[in-house]
Amino acid sequence: MIPVAFDYVRVESADEALAQLVEHGDEAKLMAGGHSLLPMMKFRLAYPSVVVDIGRLHDLSYIRDQGDHVAIGALTRHRAIEVSDLVKEHAPLLAHTTGQVGDPQVRHRGTIGGSLAHADAAADHPSALLALNGSVIVKGPDGEREIAAVDLFTGFLESSIEETELITEIRIPKFTGKGWSFQKMNRRAQDWAIVGASVQVAASGQQGEAGVQVSLINMHSTPIRATAVEEALAGGASASEAAELAAEGMEPSSDLNASVEFRQHLARVLVGRGLAEAGVS
Numbered sequence: 001m002i003p004v005a006f007d008y009v010r011v012e013s014a015d016e017a018l019a020q021l022v023e024h025g026d027e028a029k030l031m032a033g034g035h036s037l038l039p040m041m042k043f044r045l046a047y048p049s050v051v052v053d054i055g056r057l058h059d060l061s062y063i064r065d066q067g068d069h070v071a072i073g074a075l076t077r078h079r080a081i082e083v084s085d086l087v088k089e090h091a092p093l094l095a096h097t098t099g100q101v102g103d104p105q106v107r108h109r110g111t112i113g114g115s116l117a118h119a120d121a122a123a124d125h126p127s128a129l130l131a132l133n134g135s136v137i138v139k140g141p142d143g144e145r146e147i148a149a150v151d152l153f154t155g156f157l158e159s160s161i162e163e164t165e166l167i168t169e170i171r172i173p174k175f176t177g178k179g180w181s182f183q184k185m186n187r188r189a190q191d192w193a194i195v196g197a198s199v200q201v202a203a204s205g206q207q208g209e210a211g212v213q214v215s216l217i218n219m220h221s222t223p224i225r226a227t228a229v230e231e232a233l234a235g236g237a238s239a240s241e242a243a244e245l246a247a248e249g250m251e252p253s254s255d256l257n258a259s260v261e262f263r264q265h266l267a268r269v270l271v272g273r274g275l276a277e278a279g280v281s
């Protein structure tokens with residue numbers, strides 16, 4: 001498929017990118033790795049008249065220890081996160097999850113900022129960000145603001161990032177908890193999740209206490225926390241009792257890979273496995 005004709009602008013700084021967004025409004029689209037934007041344009045699901053290439057903003061590609069959290073530049077490629085010793089030590093769920101994204105070619109091109117901005121319910125990083133209680137820093141004409149993961153995903157491929165804002169940084173609180181797990185059901189290793197689940201257990205995360213974060217992939221129109229599971233655990237339910245609630249409040253779609261019922265079943269199974277692997281009983 002051939003995309004609608006567009007102008008191409010390569011920028012050298014975040015401020016230049018912002019100037020383009022302000023000038024062109026919803027006619028412009030940022031391109032980071034292009035691995036989601038270009039397929040959307042080829043299918044004519046997106047038809048920006050200006051593509052603003054931010055792929056070479058090397059000063060937004062970094063992984064830093066910031067004391068209580070790990071800071072990751074928005075243009076950091078998946079591969080850099082997957083192999084980072086800092087991420088492996090302080091955000092092991094994120095390092096592992098990143099290694100499950102697509103195939104090596106995808107991981108060498110795609111960026112964490114692009115993955116989160118795209119806000120795809122079928123993607124892996126949004127789920128990890130939710131379970132990790134992470135946040136994104138966005139920059140706009142009026143300065144910077146921080147958006148918590150739970151406030152980021154607002155609708156199908158929609159986020160609370162404004163048209164004139166770009167993500168500059170992702171913040172992940174350091175892992176000090178007891179356990180974590182990432183479960184992804186797919187037919188081939190490089191495929192997207194049919195359903196997936198991320199689990200992280202905080203240091204105080206015992207049954208009867210808040211502190212077990214669970215999120216689901218491809219179970220709703222948005223990336224989403226499994227609040228029924230979390231609340232059941234906080235109320236003292238066992239892991240198996242809580243896992244039975246994994247599909248509560250979710251509205252999964254039916255497609256060639258799975259029916260609604262199969263997705264609901266997978267959510268229960270994967271959350272059960274995730275809780276077990278994370279040490280919740």
Ligand SMILES: Cc1cc2nc3c(=O)[nH]c(=O)nc-3n(C[C@H](O)[C@H](O)[C@H](O)COP(=O)(O)OP(=O)(O)OC[C@H]3O[C@@H](n4cnc5c(N)ncnc54)[C@H](O)[C@@H]3O)c2cc1C
Nearest residue numbers: 030032033034035036037102110111113114117123124167
């Ligand atoms: C074959 C294939 C297999 C894949 N498999 C998986 C998979 O298994 N799991 C998975 O999670 N993902 C998968 N992906 C998606 C991959 O992770 C993409 O890299 C990711 O979704 C988008 O990142 P990107 O840097 O390519 O973003 P782009 O495609 O460049 O941009 C995506 C969207 O985000 C916006 N954007 C980009 N950067 C910013 C920014 N800094 N601030 C604000 N907006 C921004 C763009 O305007 C666009 O709307 C796959 C992709 C392909 C092509």
